[in-house]
Every structure is written in C-alpha cells, then in structure tokens.
Amino acid sequence: MNQKARPGGRTVLAGALLAMPTLGAHAQNAAVANEPTLASPRVLQQQLDAQDREIQRLKQAVAEQEARQRALRQTLQRALGQEVAPAQGTVAESESRPVRVGVAPSVEPQPPAMANLFEQPGILTPRNQLVLEPSVQYAYSSSNRVALVGYTIIPALLIGLIDVREIKRNTLTGAVTARYGLTSRFEVEGKVPYVYRSDSTISREYALGAASDKVFGAHGKALGDIEMAARYQLTDGSDTRPYLIGGLRFKARTGKDPFDVETDCITRCDGPDAGTGLPLSLPTGSGFYSLQPSLTWLLPSDPAVFFGGISYTHNFKRSNISRLVRAGQREFIGTVEPGGVIGLNFGMGLALNERASFSMGVELNSVGRTKQNGQVVAGSVRTQLASLLMGYSYRYNDKTSFNVSVGAGLTRDTPDLSINFRMPRSF
Numbered sequence: 001m002n003q004k005a006r007p008g009g010r011t012v013l014a015g016a017l018l019a020m021p022t023l024g025a026h027a028q029n030a031a032v033a034n035e036p037t038l039a040s041p042r043v044l045q046q047q048l049d050a051q052d053r054e055i056q057r058l059k060q061a062v063a064e065q066e067a068r069q070r071a072l073r074q075t076l077q078r079a080l081g082q083e084v085a086p087a088q089g090t091v092a093e094s095e096s097r098p099v100r101v102g103v104a105p106s107v108e109p110q111p112p113a114m115a116n117l118f119e120q121p122g123i124l125t126p127r128n129q130l131v132l133e134p135s136v137q138y139a140y141s142s143s144n145r146v147a148l149v150g151y152t153i154i155p156a157l158l159i160g161l162i163d164v165r166e167i168k169r170n171t172l173t174g175a176v177t178a179r180y181g182l183t184s185r186f187e188v189e190g191k192v193p194y195v196y197r198s199d200s201t202i203s204r205e206y207a208l209g210a211a212s213d214k215v216f217g218a219h220g221k222a223l224g225d226i227e228m229a230a231r232y233q234l235t236d237g238s239d240t241r242p243y244l245i246g247g248l249r250f251k252a253r254t255g256k257d258p259f260d261v262e263t264d265c266i267t268r269c270d271g272p273d274a275g276t277g278l279p280l281s282l283p284t285g286s287g288f289y290s291l292q293p294s295l296t297w298l299l300p301s302d303p304a305v306f307f308g309g310i311s312y313t314h315n316f317k318r319s320n321i322s323r324l325v326r327a328g329q330r331e332f333i334g335t336v337e338p339g340g341v342i343g344l345n346f347g348m349g350l351a352l353n354e355r356a357s358f359s360m361g362v363e364l365n366s367v368g369r370t371k372q373n374g375q376v377v378a379g380s381v382r383t384q385l386a387s388l389l390m391g392y393s394y395r396y397n398d399k400t401s402f403n404v405s406v407g408a409g410l411t412r413d414t415p416d417l418s419i420n421f422r423m424p425r426s427f
Helices: 005-034 041-077 091-096
Strands: 130-154 157-181 185-204 214-224 227-233 245-250 290-301 302-314 318-326 327-337 341-351 356-367 382-397 401-408 417-422
Touching: none
Parallel strands: none
Antiparallel strands: 130 157, 130 417, 157 185, 185 214, 185 227, 227 245, 245 290, 290 302, 302 341, 318 327, 341 356, 356 382, 382 401, 401 417
8 A cells, every 4th residue: 555645534534524423413402303293182183183083073974874864765665655675784884873872762763655546657666675565446437418319400400310328437456466575676567457437327318208307327347458567767766857767557457458348339330229238347457458668766855755657558459340239140340540649647746744645636637539440430520638636645654554545526528426445564
C-alpha cells in the first residue's frame, strides 16, 4: 500500500465518524416528528361506541327492509285467497333484533288475505304446495222480452200475436278447485264444477185476450265444464313496479250440451204449430271448447293492493251440429262459431286489520256475435257485460281463509245478483 495516502485516509474516515452522530440525531428527530400523536383512551372509546351505534342502525334498517319485503310478498300471495305459511326468521335477523330483559318478544303481524273477486289469482302457489278451494256460487237474473208475431198494415195497427215474456233464472254452482306449485314461479290448476239451473218463464198472449199468465218452468243439474289452467310469474314487483303474471286457461265441454236438450216443439220450432220453443230441460255446459290467455298485474301499496287483468277467450267452432227437437228427432244446424270474449277487470284490496280485508272491483266482458255456416246469425249482436263486485276476506289461521264476494250487474245482459263463497286451504 502507498504509505503517503494513509494519513489522508485516516483523516477522511475520522471526519466520517465524527459526522455520524449528527446524522443519527437528525434521523431520530425526523422520526419523532413523523410519529402520530396517540389519542386518549376516552376519545377512542367514544369513537368505538359511535361506530357500534352506526352498525346497529344499519342492521336494523336492513332487517326492517327485509321484513317489509316479506310482508308485501305474503300480502300478494293472499291477494286472491292463497295461504302461505309464515316464513321463519334467519339467524342474521334474530341477531339484529334488540332484546330487552323482562319484556316478552313482540310478534310481527301478518298481512291479511285479500278478498278473491276474479278467477285469476295473485302471487302463485309456492313450490310443492297444494291448495284446495271448495266454492259455492249463486246467480240470479231476470229479463223481459216482447215478441211481435204478425204484420202491420199501418204503424198503429198490428195483425197477429203480441207475446210478452218475463224470464227468471237461478243458477247454483258448486266447484272444487285445486292449485299446485310446480316451482316458485309456475303453478297449475284444475276446476270441477257441478251446476244446478232453474228457469221460469212467465208469458201472456195479449192479442188473444188471455186473462192470466202462463208459467213454463224447466231445470237441469249435471256436471259442468271442467277447466284447466297454468300460470307463470313474469316479473318480481316492488313498491313502484307491479307483479306480472301470464296465464292460460282451457275449458272442456264436459257439461250437458245445449244442442242435446229437448225443446217444446210440436213439429218444428219455427212452424205454425210450434210450441213455446223453450227447452224442457236446461244445459249445464256451453257446448264449445274454449282457450283463454290472460295477463294479471298486482301493485302493492301498503296497506292496499291494486290489481287487475286483461284476457281474451277464443271459442272453437263446431261442425255438423244438429239439435234435439223431440225424442228421436233432430234438426240439422251446420257449423256454429261463437264470438270471442274480451275481458277486463280491475280493483283494489284494503286491509282492515291483521286478519280481515275488504276488496272492490269492476269486471267487463264484451262478447262477439255468433256465426252459423260462416254467416252472422240474424239478431246476434255484440253483448256488453259489466259487474260491480265487492268482497270480504277473513284469515281463520295460517292454512285456511274465508272469502265472500257479491256482484251486481251493471248492464241488462249481466246477472242481477251473484254471490260467491270460497274457502281456500293450503297443504
């Protein structure tokens, strides 16, 4: 090594060693300056308490929102008589609920069942659940008809017969409906009715100078038209968005055919020696297959539920039809095609308390004209049917409800009075 360089080397090393304490002090001072100041334990405890209160408030808000959603869903499931067992609370919900020592836990009230007014139900039957619904319906209608059989030579003079008739009709229908939930959004339904009908026709032939009324009565009782339906929930609703349900209903012609009913005719019903032309017994079915697609909507608005629907019924035509005139005698009619039916209904259900509710609604149906052999039947016009319905529902327990609805006809072609009692029970 170079001996001359060694003194200089010691000088540099010594300077470095002398400078090291100074640098260490500066680094220590900088570290102390950057270290955060520790808060007092009292301030930290206050911050923790505030955070705990905020967490509890958020948990309570989430639990209230979930309970509200469950209440809305149960209200819709009961909107048309369907019963649902109360949902069990989750662990998170039970933990979020405050517990007070010495105070009995409160039970959350369940929403009441809405009175069933229309055929379309609300929220569908839960998965793997069966609902049996026996029902009894009574309908009464009356109408007046004036028939002028003859010809006029001047507008004020009629040569012929004036026949005034008053018809009173009573219909009693007992049915059993079964609904089953295949999934939480899809259900199937079957309905088997039994119909009893009684008609009384009161007439007086004024041109013949009759001094008393003539009463012609007829009745009929038999199995009605069996119906099958399927429904699918299209959307999930909320406070501002309605639930939408699509449905498809098929009606068979298992009831007594109106073309197989014997009429009161001597020779021909339109001949000079014809009788009253009225049926000796009454049919219990329509005599035609029909298919009805529908769309139902429900909008919950606590404590009310707004609901409605639109539908169209297509009646399939029948060919080579002949009607029974007298025993063993039939009259050929040909091809008959009933008009389609456009249906519209809307209403509102209002909760009275935890078990009872009241509903009211309007049902409108427009029936098209009937065609025979491709031509519109003479005298067939589009018929407008309208009814005002009011209903009451009472939930007996978690499985059974009682629904009563009363309808009043708003047009002449609609039954004057209808009363419907239903008792849905879930299994």
